Amino acid sequence: MTDVSEPLLEVDDLEKYFPVKSGIIKRTSDYVKAVDGVSFDIERGETLALIGESGSGKSTVARTIIGLTGATGGTVRFDGEDITNATDEQLARLRSRVQMVFQDPTSSLNPRRTIGKSLAVPLKARGVAKSDLRERVVDLLERVELNDEYWNKYPHELSGGQKQRVNIARALAVEPELLLLDEPTSALDVSVQAKIIALLEDLQEEFGLTYLFITHDLSLVRNFADETAVMYLGEIQERGPTEEVFQRPRHPYSRALLSAIPVTTDEEEAYKPRHEPLRGEIPSPRDVPAGCRFHTRCPYATDACSTDEPQFVAVDAGPSVRCHIYDEAYADAFDDVPEVAVAAVADETVASNTHEP
Amino acid sequence: MKLDEPVAENPLLTVENLEVGFESFDGFAEVIDGVNLSIGKGEVVTIAGETGCGKSVTMKSILRLLNQPPARVNGEITFDGTELLSLSDREFERVKGQRMSLVFQDPMSSLNPTFTIGEQLTDTAQFGGDSDTGVVEFFRRRFSGERDEARERVLEMLREVQMPDPENIMDSYPSQLSGGMRQRALIAQALLNEPDLLIADEIGTALDVTIHDQILDLLKDLIENHDLSVLMITHNLGVARQVSDRVYVMYGGRIVETAPTDELFENPKHPYTQGLIASIPRLTGDEMATGIDGSIPEYLDPPPGCRFAPRCPYATAECEQARPEMYERGPQTGVECVLYDEAVPASERPTVEETRSHMTRRPGKQTGGD
Numbered sequence: 255m256t257d258v259s260e261p262l263l264e265v266d267d268l269e270k271y272f273p274v275k276s277g278i279i280k281r282t283s284d285y286v287k288a289v290d291g292v293s294f295d296i297e298r299g300e301t302l303a304l305i306g307e308s309g310s311g312k313s314t315v316a317r318t319i320i321g322l323t324g325a326t327g328g329t330v331r332f333d334g335e336d337i338t339n340a341t342d343e344q345l346a347r348l349r350s351r352v353q354m355v356f357q358d359p360t361s362s363l364n365p366r367r368t369i370g371k372s373l374a375v376p377l378k379a380r381g382v383a384k385s386d387l388r389e390r391v392v393d394l395l396e397r398v399e400l401n402d403e404y405w406n407k408y409p410h411e412l413s414g415g416q417k418q419r420v421n422i423a424r425a426l427a428v429e430p431e432l433l434l435l436d437e438p439t440s441a442l443d444v445s446v447q448a449k450i451i452a453l454l455e456d457l458q459e460e461f462g463l464t465y466l467f468i469t470h471d472l473s474l475v476r477n478f479a480d481e482t483a484v485m486y487l488g489e490i491q492e493r494g495p496t497e498e499v500f501q502r503p504r505h506p507y508s509r510a511l512l513s514a515i516p517v518t519t520d521e522e523e524a525y526k527p528r529h530e531p532l533r534g535e536i537p538s539p540r541d542v543p544a545g546c547r548f549h550t551r552c553p554y555a556t557d558a559c560s561t562d563e564p565q566f567v568a569v570d571a572g573p574s575v576r577c578h579i580y581d582e583a584y585a586d587a588f589d590d591v592p593e594v595a596v597a598a599v600a601d602e603t604v605a606s607n608t609h610e611p
Numbered sequence: 612m613k614l615d616e617p618v619a620e621n622p623l624l625t626v627e628n629l630e631v632g633f634e635s636f637d638g639f640a641e642v643i644d645g646v647n648l649s650i651g652k653g654e655v656v657t658i659a660g661e662t663g664c665g666k667s668v669t670m671k672s673i674l675r676l677l678n679q680p681p682a683r684v685n686g687e688i689t690f691d692g693t694e695l696l697s698l699s700d701r702e703f704e705r706v707k708g709q710r711m712s713l714v715f716q717d718p719m720s721s722l723n724p725t726f727t728i729g730e731q732l733t734d735t736a737q738f739g740g741d742s743d744t745g746v747v748e749f750f751r752r753r754f755s756g757e758r759d760e761a762r763e764r765v766l767e768m769l770r771e772v773q774m775p776d777p778e779n780i781m782d783s784y785p786s787q788l789s790g791g792m793r794q795r796a797l798i799a800q801a802l803l804n805e806p807d808l809l810i811a812d813e814i815g816t817a818l819d820v821t822i823h824d825q826i827l828d829l830l831k832d833l834i835e836n837h838d839l840s841v842l843m844i845t846h847n848l849g850v851a852r853q854v855s856d857r858v859y860v861m862y863g864g865r866i867v868e869t870a871p872t873d874e875l876f877e878n879p880k881h882p883y884t885q886g887l888i889a890s891i892p893r894l895t896g897d898e899m900a901t902g903i904d905g906s907i908p909e910y911l912d913p914p915p916g917c918r919f920a921p922r923c924p925y926a927t928a929e930c931e932q933a934r935p936e937m938y939e940r941g942p943q944t945g946v947e948c949v950l951y952d953e954a955v956p957a958s959e960r961p962t963v964e965e966t967r968s969h970m971t972r973r974p975g976k977q978t979g980g981d
Contacts, residue, residue: 307819413906414662443661443846448890448902448970470820473892477899500894514824516849518876518888525894531828532821534775535789 261295262333262464263319263432268292269327270311270318274540286539288314290488291328293566296432296481301458301465303479303496305472305511309536311488312468316434319466320354321345332432350380353425357437359417363409369395369420370405376427394423398453415446419453426457432464440471451478473515476500484508487539487547490566494573501599503527504575506552512596524597546578554579556587622689623840624673624808625649629686631665631672631864633910640910642668643864644918646686647937650808650840657843657851657872660861661887663907666844669861670810673842674713675703691807701743708739712801716813718793722785728796729765729781732803736761739804768799771836773829791822798829802837809834810842827853848887852876857943860884863908863918866937870944880946882923885966900970917948924969925950925961 269292271285289311296302306312318325319332321340329338337348356362363372373391382390392402398419409417418438425433435454439447451474457463467479475482475496482500483493484507492505503509509527517523532551537543543550549559559578566576578584579591631643643665650656658666671677672684673695688695690710695703715721723731737752738744744752752758762781769777772795785793794815801809815826831854834841845851851858851872858875860868860883868881879885889900905922914920920930929949938951950960961969 307821415906444848445661445887445890445903448892448900450902451892451899452901471892472820473894476892476894476896497896500896510821512894514820515894516827516847516853517894518848518852518891519893522894531825535791535822536819 260334262298263296263466264331265295265315265319265328266293266331267328268315268318268325268330270314270323271326284540287488287542288539289318290542292485292488292490293328294481294483294490294493296464296466298431298464299458299462300481301467301479303467303469303475303482304485305469305475305482306485307470307536309487309539310485311539312485313436315485316354316436316466316468320352320434321348350428351430352432352434353428353430354434354436355418355421355425355438358441359414359421360409360441362421363417365409367408368405369407369409369412372409372420373424373427376424380428390427394427395420397426397457398423413446414442415449418442418450422450422453422457426461429461430463432466434466434468436468437470438467439474440469447474454478471515472500472511473517484511487536487542489547489576491548491577492573492575498572500525501596502572502594503596504569504573504580504594505548505577506530506554506579507532507548510551510553527596528593546576548577554588554591556584558584558587621652622649623652623654623691624842625687625689626669626673627687627689629669629672629684629688631668631677631685632683634681634683635911638911641864641913642910643672644913646861646864646866648859648866648869650842652807652840653838654857655834655839655841655843655855657845657855657858658861659845659848659851659858659887661846661907664861665864666846666861667812668864670713670812670842670844674707674711674810675700708741709804710806711808711810712804712806713810714797714801714812714814717817718790718797719785719817721797722793724785727782727784728788729762732765732768732781732796732800733758733761735800736764736803765799765803768803769796772796772799772802772833774799790818791825794818794822794826795829798826798833802833805837807840808842809839810844812844813846814843816845816847830854848876848891860887863913864910865918865934865947867919867948868946870941870946874941874944879963880940880944880951880960881919881948882925882950882961882966883919885961885963886970889963889967889970898971900967903970924966 268289270289271287273282274284274286275281276283292315294302304312304315317323319330324339329336331337332348332352337344340348370391373394374387377387377390391405395401395404400416400419439450442450458465467475469475479496482496483490484505486507492499492508499508503512510530510532513526513529515526530553534551537550545561546559546564549555552559564576564578564581566574568574569580579588626646626648629643629646633640633642646669658669660666673688677684684696690706693706737757766777766781769780774780774792774795814830815823818826827850843855855872857871858869859866860881862883868884879888886900886903890902892899903922908914908918914931916932917930917935920926923930935947935949937945937947939945940951
């Protein structure tokens with residue numbers, strides 16, 4: 255047994271730049287900084303949610319961890335072993351311990367293979383004997399609450415939710431410790447999404463899995479993740495315990511994301527920060543704004559934000575935030591500082607202080 | 612609620628007993644089965660439901676976008692006193708072009724990639740609703756002062772939808788625009804003919820949350836400024852709550868519940884609506900339901916009674932035999948479920964909390980679908 259206190263996955267200052275080639279001889283003229291200095295740890299059996307809009311680099315983080323693209327800089331350590339730009343031999347070992355579930359359940363299954371065959375591939379790769387294959391596949395199907403009727407079916411005969419279950423079963427075939435879930439439910443309807451999330455929770459409990467959960471839907475992670483990290487343009491802007499990020503969102507971007515969620519009850523409205531619509535759209539990662547990357551859209555931005563890059567610092571011993579508002583050196587420049595706690599929590603505090611009903 | 616009485620006061624569009632089926636190799640699929648809906652003047656109405664419940668087919672049959680055959684459309688669609696289904700294609704084109712507009716779901720594929728935004732929108736402004744102007748008239752309009760006037764109108768409209776830098780956008784191709792800008796261009800295009808009725812199919816769903824939020828805010832402003840009647844189609848109940856006055860919940864090609872927005876969210880009645888609301892992840896951190904068991908009905912062989920019965924936690928033998936009536940439960944409120952019959956005591960009607968607990972209890976290993 256390895257040391258229990260050591261995180262299963264440590265990502266330190268990870269960078270992934272994609273070269274932009276131009277001209278006749280395809281010289282590298284520029285870089286797209288998809289991931290630019292991302293750090294986080296995930297403890298065994300825990301879930302980290304990585305949140306961000308399209309183009310924020312969240313999927314690239316997952317792809318770099320599992321070695322689908324090489325890293326430009328930084329390190330990824332899995333169970334103490336440095337797996338940054340892993341060798342083939344390392345990858346062979348790694349991939350039986352780290353698996354990925356992709357967003358689109360349809361295009362990640364081979365349409366010409368039956369479900370049984372698709373699920374047998376990873377088992378064969380692990381060296382499971384041919385005579386045991388069928389039994390093992392049925393085990394896998396049952397694990398994701400499907401049955402052996404699916405052995406002979408083709409992907410087109412399945413609904414989106416069923417296909418995603420098969421994808422999860424395939425990822426589980428090698429008995430991994432870490433699952434990278436790249437928007438596993440965003441192609442599904444809410445009632446199906448709820449079932450997949452429940453399944454993932456059950457599996458985590460049963461097998462002690464560790465999840466990196468990538469999504470653009472903040473409301474989904476509220477119950478699901480232990481820690482939440484909010485990404486914007488290749489950087490993590492805020493990271494902390496999920497509860498804290500939801501009840502006291504500090505970074506203006508986290509606040510904007512939270513306030514943009516269309517909710518269904520008044521009770522939930524109280525859990526949203528003040529509505530602060532963002533200006534404009536996410537800039538191109540080829541041309542990252544100087545200073546704070548978010549300043550072009552931030553409702554609080556000051557002059558300093560467009561020149562000085564904020565540091566990623568812990569605030570009130572809670573989450574870490576990359577924003578000048580929480581830096582004492584700059585604090586004077588802001589005249590309109592957001593009330594950090596959302597209404598629901600603020601009310602609670604007031605109520606408990608004044609003992610009013 | 613009587614089926615022959617439209618719910619909206621002063622209706623602009625009423626759909627009565629709409630039935631749409633599709634001929635296929637495997638047989639005849641009865642998709643839309645007796646849909647009644649109405650939109651009042653200046654009202655924003657949403658049809659909400661999951662994939663495959665018939666929202667888009669309903670919208671397409673209103674706008675005559677379905678090929679017949681294989682589709683078969685029956686029923687009555689009345690727009691401002693005119694019965695639409697009996698009009699000839701040409702007459703219908705005129706009504707549609709001058710008084711209705713549609714904003715499609717996918718801002719990527721609904722603009723022509725080979726024309727600039729300016730050309731496309733100016734064409735709409737000049738020729739919208741006239742598909743057969745004739746060559747002479749075409750050249751007259753295309754190469755005269757009218758073109759410049761139309762261009763001015765387009766520019767104005769682009770400013771109104773808060774398009775950044777509209778002059779430059781006029782000369783850009785759709786591929787040069789971001790998703791949010793394309794969506795704005797489409798909304799501008801839809802408003803050029805000053806429609807009475809705007810149909811918005813999953814507007815902004817393909818966009819990021821913060822952009823989606825901007826688009827919804829814009830839409831709300833436009834609805835107010837232009838005094839539009841809107842039929843929104845969405846799978847996101849949160850969006851329905853934010854924008855609309857009244858909601859229709861669709862399931863399996865039928866309207867299962869309708870109510871003013873506040874009533875629907877405070878007091879959802881149909882077990883399907885309740886299940887749907889309970890399945891939405893919550894910001895409060897309360898436990899969410901584990902979804903509705905089973906999958907949407909097979910339209911080739913739909914359940915004979917209530918189409919939700921096979922998935923309903925409260926279903927009885929009665930539900931499986933006959934389609935329930937639409938019971939009236941307050942002003943503009945109706946629910947198609949036997950539990951809302953007068954004879955059933957109120958205590959037996961489920962609440963969202965009950966439905967949630969039915970659905971949170973982890974079921975045993977199920978054999979089948981999502």
